[in-house]
Amino acid sequence: FDKDNTNDEDCGESHEEEMARRFGLVQQVIIKKSWLERLQSQWHERWRPKVWALLEDPASSMAAKVVTAVTSVFVFLAIVTFCAETHPFFRYVKHNVSLSNVTSVKDAQRLTEPYMFLKVSEGTCMVYFTLDILIRLLVCPDKVKYILQTQTVLDILSVLPFYIRQIVVAVDSDLDTSDGLYFFNSVRLIMILRVLRLTRHFSGFKILGHTIKASAKELLLMILLLSIGVLTFSCLVYYAEQ
Numbered sequence: 001f002d003k004d005n006t007n008d009e010d011c012g013e014s015h016e017e018e019m020a021r022r023f024g025l026v027q028q029v030i031i032k033k034s035w036l037e038r039l040q041s042q043w044h045e046r047w048r049p050k051v052w053a054l055l056e057d058p059a060s061s062m063a064a065k066v067v068t069a070v071t072s073v074f075v076f077l078a079i080v081t082f083c084a085e086t087h088p089f090f091r092y093v094k095h096n097v098s099l100s101n102v103t104s105v106k107d108a109q110r111l112t113e114p115y116m117f118l119k120v121s122e123g124t125c126m127v128y129f130t131l132d133i134l135i136r137l138l139v140c141p142d143k144v145k146y147i148l149q150t151q152t153v154l155d156i157l158s159v160l161p162f163y164i165r166q167i168v169v170a171v172d173s174d175l176d177t178s179d180g181l182y183f184f185n186s187v188r189l190i191m192i193l194r195v196l197r198l199t200r201h202f203s204g205f206k207i208l209g210h211t212i213k214a215s216a217k218e219l220l221l222m223i224l225l226l227s228i229g230v231l232t233f234s235c236l237v238y239y240a241e242q
Helices: 002-022 034-041 044-054 063-083 105-110 116-140 143-147 150-171 171-179 179-199 203-214 218-241
Strands: 091-093 112-114
Touching: 002 116, 044 063, 044 091, 044 203, 063 116, 063 179, 116 150, 150 179, 203 218
Parallel strands: none
Antiparallel strands: 091 112
């Protein structure tokens, strides 16, 4: 029994030492216990690694698993909301507007608006994602490295169009139907790539990724053979129809 307690204490200390090294709080690999006790007395150094583990490592605690689950719900809710906003069933025609002469999807999108519950859902998701980015920026070990990460850039690009649209509409509501704003709304599609952040926490996706990486040459060869077959038979069908 005493041996198990000793092992648990050693694991706890090694975890604290590892987190301290990652956040640049110590210079040496071996840290004295008395120095760690003084380190834990400082609020900033004590809570920043814990918050970072809460956001980045679902296996660190039950609370981290809950945060990951909540983030997953918001990601899928944002994707569903984005898709629903493009369907005519979830949109209503603006005042003094007729769709009788509308021939393009873009014009139909401009002359209609999504229902209020979709706007509320979108705003809630964007606020959550914004807080997630800001908190990660505050507690990350290396801010420059975090900002330059591809996933961070994609996260910022996924929420930026929402705030640009709110600012533009607040300044001039007539710009709500402009081509530029329509393009920014399309950029929100990047939020789908947020799913890639979640795949890092599931072993099945990791195994699949390693499998694809190890079999990349064989997969490319298979795709090449399939492409040749598709191209050949599509040409035969084309000339047969002529």
